[in-house]
Amino acid sequence: MTETVQWMNDGTPYSPRFGDRYHSEAAHALAQAEQVFLAGCGLPLAWAGQPQWRILETGFGFGLNFLVTWHAWQADPARPALLHFASTEAFPVSAADLLAQARKFPHLLPLAQELAAQWWGLLPGVHRLRLAQGQVLLSLLIGDSQTMLRQQALVADSIYLDGFSPARNPDMWSLHTIKAVARCARRGTQLSTWTIAAQLRRDLAQCGFEVRKVPGTPPKRDNLHAVFAPRWEPRSAPLWALGAQTLPAGWASGARHVAIVGAGIAGAACARQLALRGWQVTVLDAANHPAAGASALPAGIFAPHTSSDDSLLSRITRAGQRCTLQWAEQLLQAGVDWDMTGVLERRQLATPNDETAAHGDGLATAVVRRAAHERPPSWSGDVAAPAAAWSLEASADQLQSQGLPADTPALWHPRGGWLRPAALVHALLDHPGIRFVGDAQVDALQALDGASHWSLCNAQGQELAQADLVVLCAGPHSASIGINGQAPRAGQALQTIRGQVSWGVYPAGQAPIVRHPVNGHGSWVPYFLSGAAGDAAWVMGSSFERGQHQLPPTAEDAAAAHAGNWAKLRTLLPDGYRPDAAAFAQAQHWAQLRCASTDRLPLVGPLLPATALPSGLLSPWVATAMGSRGLTWALLCAELLAARLHGEPLPVSNPLALALASDRYCQ
Missing domain, CATH: 3.40.50.150 (Vaccinia Virus protein VP39)
Structure with a gap:
């Protein structure tokens, strides 16, 4: 184009x-x-x-x-x-x-x-x-x-x-x-x-x-x-089911305090966006340090999603990847905290039933599954050049570098790569307007009588903070935080998913030459730098265990997940460079809980309708349900939240913003 x-x-x-x-x-x-x-x-x-x-x-x-x-x-x-x-x-x-x-x-x-x-x-x-x-x-x-x-x-x-x-x-x-x-x-x-x-x-x-x-x-x-200066009063159809809920006019110049519940990527991203807009931000987390939950993943992949009909999911993921790249380039050290290596995706090994089938824009499930992870036919002619910047057919050299036959169906995402989530969280929180408070598990929000702010309390009723605005970014725990004695309306839409990965450190001098990740049936990151010493390491995963809440997993569950990761890796790269069975057997284990919505898209926006709130009181907001795409979605969702709250131009089109809005579950 x-x-x-x-x-x-x-x-x-x-x-x-x-x-x-x-x-x-x-x-x-x-x-x-x-x-x-x-x-x-x-x-x-x-x-x-x-x-x-x-x-x-x-x-x-x-x-x-x-x-x-x-x-x-x-x-x-x-x-x-x-x-x-x-x-x-x-x-x-x-x-x-x-x-x-x-x-x-x-x-x-x-x-x-x-x-x-x-x-x-x-x-x-x-x-x-x-x-x-x-x-x-x-x-x-x-x-x-x-x-x-x-x-x-x-x-x-x-x-x-x-x-x-x-x-x-x-x-x-x-x-x-x-x-x-x-x-x-x-x-x-x-x-x-x-x-x-x-x-x-x-x-x-x-x-x-x-x-x-x-x-x-x-x-x-x-x-x-x-x-x-029209002689009539302009009117337009409301975009948001829960009301616009932008800040009152008088708040623009006054001191404002927001409490963010959760110090993972979503919470840190929301904290940074609101701090940029002049808020004093307190981030509360049940752990004693940031990035203690799912954001403690050793390393993860960011890459676009493709589909032959360029589905809603594909368009949202592209917007999210652009946002993640911009923040990574601004805040992180390339080659240490992240790297835009490109990502190889084996198309026939993808598992669209967990994501793509839910976003087929009305197509039958069987059709959507066949269409998953294919470039749209329209990505030719005038739009061929910009489309190639996102995804294109993998070359024979790229396939052969991973030990795959030259005719293997696969895509190459040139601006994909790997990133250490914890490094991103700490960089986002490094702002003079942001304060972190650990060992502070928020279990209830209570509107204070006669006041325009909220009290945040733990399970024992002890007040942890007061704030003009509260944003819930606590992953699965977001569904159990009561609001004025009632459970959040979005709680029924959230599902807990346990993920387990296998990872290890290479022996000295044995780091791989080919360092770009491969995904499709699981995700393989062949190289990242781990720990304070910057050891060359690899990570493979993740399991996708719906409804599983137990941490740490039982020994039997951990062994099953480890065996599943090894099976996925052998399928993903039958002959490519990867650890052998003996080395994989010695791998370390990591497990955490993630949160997804029933339609596999994030929830961003207010939790209570504007009509249910007294004058001057802002609804609690939410940014959660990032599923397995937190690296791609969290930063975009934080910007969308800040834009909607402040009456700014949205970072995505209306249809995409509505697809992410909490309004779809909280009406």
Whole structure:
């Protein structure tokens, strides 16, 4: 889906598709970005002192408007803590073309280089790019503007109306597109654009904007400025069954305290997201140290899920993997805490009955199972290049490196790899706004009479903390934490799953040459660094034992799981490099409990409906049920929780957000 760009003799980019230049010479393009859009929307003055600012743009192009806005935000001492920039783009240019254009503006080039590093895999849909240490969030809506805006929960403070001219690209400027843009405006949202076409002025006015001409940027005499001020009260169908439940307006500037229950990946990720938004965070855990539960796994795999129909599960997993990669690159040491080695997936050995069959978008189970772990037929033609950045057919060399025949059905996920969950948890919690409290098992939440906060207590009724907001990230234990004397509504949707892995340390000098993980029937990580000494180690697993709560497992259960892991490894790699039977028999054993929902997707959002809460009291929220995909899902779910709570643009489209929402079980 990379757009073809032709470079004119004067250095300006030209679109063969639309028969038009993206813009005129560089100096004019920069002036337009700075004056028509940034200054035209009253920025940076309008965002001064705000906790966040949300900008919507139609037509990302080469990203010049975004880079100019980011640069102005970076230079402004009164800037908001978070800058959200959402932009539609039907035909994204390549990273190379993006950089070629940016080199004309040396002050913007470092920002463009950071952007280009994340400019990959842009299939149709929503892609959240996290820049400036996560303080600048770019949501790329890849597809038709009207369609994408209708699939996104988005309120904008400023709108940049851009794109090829109405004569060249009439759909971008149609009344239906303007209606979709107006849906994203709040009363007082400022809009600016370079065109003063009469039909556009009429359409903007019809959609609730007050429109006026303003002095233009030479050589144009006039530009257009508009403010959303409809004479009616805009209404829209509610997205969330439990209500929006965003923060009260007065909370934006006050001190806020949130208690996170659970110090695994989900809890640590939620803690970090809320700390970034100014919350004082206390993380409570029954253990005396973070990452003591399922996040203590020696090492795990992150990789996308594929299906021939590009199912809901596949799309959510891609969004989650992008999020995990961005945070790992920001916080962890490559080669020590994690590595993007690529992952080989043996397709015919996959076990879709636990996951894929639940997300077939209406297909019969038998059809879904045949379709599991296949690349969609649509991943060809225009989208072949971005699709290959996610998953492609494994090459003969990749197969043979693992001792597999060259015709073995398998996929190669180039941006998959391994990661040590505990390292990620500790890195996420390393923030001045986060405090960890161990030996603190929360068993009940009680709303305090006459107050707008919660009391968190243990089984003996001893108060452990008070907080304005509570987020439950305690895995299986989340289902047993009472709220005002009653069990959580989502408890019936949660299932406990015990997982057991086998792992060992290589003898000195015997670490494998081929170090990428292999999955399909179990997951094999042939190499990671274990312990303070950084010993080369391997891990194989995991068992999937529904309804099993006992820890540690009995000797018989542990032996059975170990034998099962060995059988899976021999099936996964019959002749590849792996420990022999004697070495595997000496492997160490690890077991923990995981939590999954009945539909195999996480639960994110409030637990009580807005109508059941007194004024000023926030519902307890939840982020749990990550199943066996915590490394891929937890960070995305934490960002989704924070975005919904703060009224921010969501990191995924509405259908994906609704599929993850706690609302589906707590109505």
